[in-house]
Amino acid sequence: MATKSGRIASVWYSANKVAGQGTWTLGGFTRETIEEDSWDLDIKNKYFSVADAGTLTFSGLHDPADANGQVMLDSACKNSSLLMSDALRLYVDSTSYWTNTTGHSILLTKCQSITMEKSAMGTVDFEGVVSVGAMVLV
Numbered sequence: 001m002a003t004k005s006g007r008i009a010s011v012w013y014s015a016n017k018v019a020g021q022g023t024w025t026l027g028g029f030t031r032e033t034i035e036e037d038s039w040d041l042d043i044k045n046k047y048f049s050v051a052d053a054g055t056l057t058f059s060g061l062h063d064p065a066d067a068n069g070q071v072m073l074d075s076a077c078k079n080s081s082l083l084m085s086d087a088l089r090l091y092v093d094s095t096s097y098w099t100n101t102t103g104h105s106i107l108l109t110k111c112q113s114i115t116m117e118k119s120a121m122g123t124v125d126f127e128g129v130v131s132v133g134a135m136v137l138v
Contacts, residue, residue: 011058011069012089012097018069020061020124024090026098027055029134053130056106058090062114062122073126077111082131090135097138104133 011021030052036045063070076083082105089097100106110127 008091008093010091011060012091013069013073013083014087016068016072018058018060018073019063019066021058021069021126022060024056024058026090026135027057029054053104053132053134055127055129056090056135057125057127059123059125062116062124070124073108074111077108077126080107082107083128085133088128092137098135099138100130101133101136105131107131 009022009024011018011024032049032052033046034049036047075081083100084105085102086099088106089099091097106128108126108128110125113125113127114122115124116122
């Protein structure tokens with residue numbers, strides 16, 4: 001089995017590497033279930049229902065001067081702009097990355113979540129949800 005090391009993990013928005021972003025998490029694809037319960041059943045029947053394409057988070061060092069990365073993601077989040085297919089790439093290494101499938105979008109739901117400590121570099125977190133489709137490894 002081939003494994004991947006996250007040693008050089010990164011986040012890219014369009015054709016630009018987002019400065020300082022090197023930690024990311026995919027929340028995973030989940031499928032809801034529904035139950036059928038009635039007096040004449042001895043055991044509940046369960047069925048698959050709608051799916052949730054998942055969530056994603058990414059974080060790293062805060063860089064307010066990153067005009068083509070962090071600043072653009074903040075703007076997309078604040079303006080409710082959809083990140084269309086392949087606009088956001090979560091790199092595992094120099095060649096493999098996760099992205100949303102063609103025709104589907106990512107909705108950024110959290111931006112400007114900045115943490116600043118007295119004796120450390122500031123960090124920033126972003127969160128989003130995948131609308132329809134799923135994330136794929138390319």
